[in-house]
Amino acid sequence: MSDAGWVLLSLFVKKITPDIIRSWKEDDRKISALTAYDFPTAKLLDESGIDLVLVGDSLGMTVLGYPDTTHVQIEDVIYHTRAVARGISSALLAADLPIYSYETAGLAVQNAGRLISAGAQAVKLEGGQAWAKQIQAITAAGIPFLGHIGMLPQHVLEEGGYHRKGRTAEECEFLIEEARAIERNGGFAVVLELIEPSTAAKITRTISIPTIGIGSGTECDGQILVFHDLVGYFPWFKPKHVKPESDLASEIRKAARAYIDRTRGESKK
Numbered sequence: 001m002s003d004a005g006w007v008l009l010s011l012f013v014k015k016i017t018p019d020i021i022r023s024w025k026e027d028d029r030k031i032s033a034l035t036a037y038d039f040p041t042a043k044l045l046d047e048s049g050i051d052l053v054l055v056g057d058s059l060g061m062t063v064l065g066y067p068d069t070t071h072v073q074i075e076d077v078i079y080h081t082r083a084v085a086r087g088i089s090s091a092l093l094a095a096d097l098p099i100y101s102y103e104t105a106g107l108a109v110q111n112a113g114r115l116i117s118a119g120a121q122a123v124k125l126e127g128g129q130a131w132a133k134q135i136q137a138i139t140a141a142g143i144p145f146l147g148h149i150g151m152l153p154q155h156v157l158e159e160g161g162y163h164r165k166g167r168t169a170e171e172c173e174f175l176i177e178e179a180r181a182i183e184r185n186g187g188f189a190v191v192l193e194l195i196e197p198s199t200a201a202k203i204t205r206t207i208s209i210p211t212i213g214i215g216s217g218t219e220c221d222g223q224i225l226v227f228h229d230l231v232g233y234f235p236w237f238k239p240k241h242v243k244p245e246s247d248l249a250s251e252i253r254k255a256a257r258a259y260i261d262r263t264r265g266e267s268k269k
């Protein structure tokens with residue numbers, strides 16, 4: 001398509017903003033969100049009508065081959081955010097602040113600004129009350145903020161694995177306070193990861209901003225998944241909450257084997 005064609009098309013594409021996502025709390029409309037780390041995936045998801053795309057620090061495992069997200073650097077997220085931003089027209093694009101990139105309020109604002117310069121329209125960090133200063137500084141700087149509570153993958157080393165949260169009354173109370181801290185400090189929505197469904201439902205009913213669940217039951221205001229889990233592109237680990245919609249790993253292996261056989265079958269002369 002010509003440049004004029006793209007410009008014309010963009011006039012008809014409704015851009016999803018943090019305010020639009022927030023307004024869906026009052027509607028029946030559920031929020032659909034997926035991660036993406038590269039241009040073609042981002043463009044395909046955007047064309048499919050996804051509401052929110054996240055350049056998650058899960059890229060540490062899904063595309064960089066690390067054992068967990070604690071190895072991800074801000075430069076990694078910036079690099080992938082630039083690629084994803086080129087593929088997004090309509091969806092809201094959020095990017096993760098990786099571990100150690102938001103130790104102080106100043107550092108959080110500085111690195112959030114770098115993600116915005118790379119093309120993100122919102123940023124996310126893991127945790128609530130303990131990071132109130134950082135969240136407040138980010139939103140005071142005019143940067144839309146997406147919260148993330150429950151099981152926090154950046155804490156995997158301290159916690160010795162990925163454990164479901166919100167099973168006891170104390171944990172439930174704590175998570176409600178975490179969600180309230182995000183709401184109070186200006187977050188437009190909050191991801192609830194691996195939270196007991198009844199607790200996730202309670203948080204969803206308690207706060208005025210939307211909840212976006214992952215492995216936290218169906219009573220959230222929306223759902224988010226790691227793209228590679230949805231399409232079966234990371235066959236070495238499958239979280240329990242994931243129901244893949246395709247088996248891309250098998251398709252890739254099949255195509256690679258067909259190509260290898262075809263190539264080996266060719267004569268050299």
Ligand code: KIV
Pocket residue numbers: 035054055056057058059096148191193214224225226
């Ligand atoms: O990094 C990530 O992909 C995430 C989602 C699982 C919410 O934070």
